[in-house]
Amino acid sequence: MKRMNNAFKNYLSQIKKVDKVLKFEPWVKERLKKPQKTIEVNFPVKMDNGETRMFRGFRVQFNNSRGPFKGGIRFHPQVDFAEIKALAAWMAIKCAVADIPFGGAKGGVMVDPKKLSENELKRLSKGYVRAIYQEIGPDLDVPAPDVNTNPKIMGWMVDEYTKVQSAKCKAQNYLAAFTGKPIDKGGSEGRVEATGVGGVIVVATLAQKLKFKNEKLKIAIQGFGNVGYHFAYFAKEAGFKIIAVSDSQGGVFVPQGLDPLATLKCKKESGQVAGCYCVGSVCDLSFGRPISNQELLELPVDILVPAALENVITQENAAKIKAKAIIEMANGPVTTEADEILAKRGIMTVPDVLANSGGVTVSYFEWLQNKKGEHWTKEKVNRKLKTKITKAFNDVWKESQERQISLRDAAYILAIQRIIKAMEK
Ligand code: NAD
Numbered sequence: 013m014k015r016m017n018n019a020f021k022n023y024l025s026q027i028k029k030v031d032k033v034l035k036f037e038p039w040v041k042e043r044l045k046k047p048q049k050t051i052e053v054n055f056p057v058k059m060d061n062g063e064t065r066m067f068r069g070f071r072v073q074f075n076n077s078r079g080p081f082k083g084g085i086r087f088h089p090q091v092d093f094a095e096i097k098a099l100a101a102w103m104a105i106k107c108a109v110a111d112i113p114f115g116g117a118k119g120g121v122m123v124d125p126k127k128l129s130e131n132e133l134k135r136l137s138k139g140y141v142r143a144i145y146q147e148i149g150p151d152l153d154v155p156a157p158d159v160n161t162n163p164k165i166m167g168w169m170v171d172e173y174t175k176v177q178s179a180k181c182k183a184q185n186y187l188a189a190f191t192g193k194p195i196d197k198g199g200s201e202g203r204v205e206a207t208g209v210g211g212v213i214v215v216a217t218l219a220q221k222l223k224f225k226n227e228k229l230k231i232a233i234q235g236f237g238n239v240g241y242h243f244a245y246f247a248k249e250a251g252f253k254i255i256a257v258s259d260s261q262g263g264v265f266v267p268q269g270l271d272p273l274a275t276l277k278c279k280k281e282s283g284q285v286a287g288c289y290c291v292g293s294v295c296d297l298s299f300g301r302p303i304s305n306q307e308l309l310e311l312p313v314d315i316l317v318p319a320a321l322e323n324v325i326t327q328e329n330a331a332k333i334k335a336k337a338i339i340e341m342a343n344g345p346v347t348t349e350a351d352e353i354l355a356k357r358g359i360m361t362v363p364d365v366l367a368n369s370g371g372v373t374v375s376y377f378e379w380l381q382n383k384k385g386e387h388w389t390k391e392k393v394n395r396k397l398k399t400k401i402t403k404a405f406n407d408v409w410k411e412s413q414e415r416q417i418s419l420r421d422a423a424y425i426l427a428i429q430r431i432i433k434a435m436e437k
Contacts (some may be wrong), residue, residue, distance in 0.1 A: 020094045020098040048073050051071040072099075082156070089124040100116050102116065102365060103118055106372060107372060110401070119144070141172040156192040163203075164194065167197045191379055192371075206393075231252050231255065232315075235320030236279060240259075254269060257270065264303060265300055311335075317338075322342065324345050330349070338359060373401060
């Protein structure tokens, strides 16, 4: 499982680079390299045919010096321990870059959710919570959605957590134990689209710094799930031209610009984005064509947005990337080797720990609202998100300009300085 194992290696090489600058004390280096706690669970789920199947899940709690552990739960057949460990470490860095008072964690279950019925998925989600409930909680570890998990699943999970906790302790409000919940179960306005919205604020701020006009910039997006779709939708609203999108089945290339909402509607009807190159009700090949994921990554666009999975830009294809800038909306889409090739070619990369921090930032707002018993308007959430993410971008930009280093190195230096400060307390 090369894709997964590389992810943690990428994290370690980044730590090594920061060590050269900050010169860690030995104990700091050890703490940054190893998770505080790892949890592996095997739990039963009753299937619709009456059989009971066992499933394997993980929760890795990497670092909680700055606040409760925080990180999503991924359902994927190729989830493994190394991948979850890397994602947990990145969460600690991300929360520090975004300057929110959380540490980093991540969870996952080895399952192909597309092969389960809705009821099986519900029992799996609840089973995973029963297996890990003693390790999570509003002030201990706060999970959220990730690949193949969504608000509905968070709703099932918070219900189960409340049920098990209430049976053991005094019944109380446990809503802050999960974020990314449905609005009617304590979710925040704006959370579903927050990662995409945050990414668009980042790309617009970058365009401003580079004195580019949004309207002049062509964007290709790999991945058309929660993050990819919302990024596409809000980027189009902000005036950018989206010329290609894809999902796991392939994609579409529409040189004159596509409509993300119409493409989503078409994907819902046909089950995939490949083939969704119609403009309105008119379908004509001259408007666009199907495209493979590999081709999409190599299109001559201004901005390339990987928004699917890890390690899609590697030393094999980095020399073929034609974009001027990469906005990492997925976690870990560029390998360390590819990063070096891209840097030498003058391609600027906005790292995942900054670019996709909008999701965890609004998760923090949700957690705060649950704790205070408040419900903020979408305008308030988006206003606060814009302030927070613009500040994070400017801090990283300043660090990178002052030290003459990449945005990734700058983000890691900034974050690790903040984590060390908290660890030393
Ligand atoms: P999702 O499950 O909603 O969507 C994933 C998308 O990627 C789907 O369109 C899927 O078809 C596509 N995909 C899967 N395998 C692919 C492949 N091999 N090639 C091309 N496309 C492929 O997941 P999401 O929540 O949108 O998450 C996407 C990425 O963003 C992940 O790396 C995740 O960790 C990261 N992320 C998500 C959030 C969030 O709030 N959801 C926050 C921060 C980071």
